[in-house]
């Protein structure tokens with residue numbers, strides 16, 4: 425038995441549609457390390473359509489992700505509404521798992537969907553994460569600008585002062 429809260433029991437399921445509901449809480453994001461810093465609260469509805477030898481699982485995420493803004497690096501709420509699909513085949517020993525099709529053998533009576541939840545949320549995170557116009561943390565933006573300006577000044581100074589080691593090397597070369 426597994427202690428995962430994201431289990432779908434398949435044994436004894438009749439053919440037809442079945443609905444499963446889960447809650448993805450901030451603890452899920454803490455336990456599963458995402459590529460970017462992300463948290464949130466989502467409702468997940470899984471609609472399972474069981475046929476004789478296969479099943480389709482429709483995932484429907486609905487809620488809010490908390491992402492870090494690319495511009496000001498402070499938290500932003502991102503309303504999420506994302507759907508995706510999985511296919512399951514039952515009992516075909518010769519089939520290999522692929523990205524879309526999962527093969528469950530006769531002995532598999534339950535399925536832990538944690539890794540698929542992770543994968544789908546990862547897919548749902550937008551490439552560009554920026555606050556709406558005017559919502560950015562201006563204090564941070566100003567600090568970043570200041571930092572950038574100082575950096576530019578430093579770079580200018582660097583290029584006017586020639587490193588004495590290079591000078592020595594140049595002298596050697598010209599001999």
Ligand SMILES: [Zn+2]
Nearest residue numbers: 493496555560
């Ligand atoms: Zn921002």
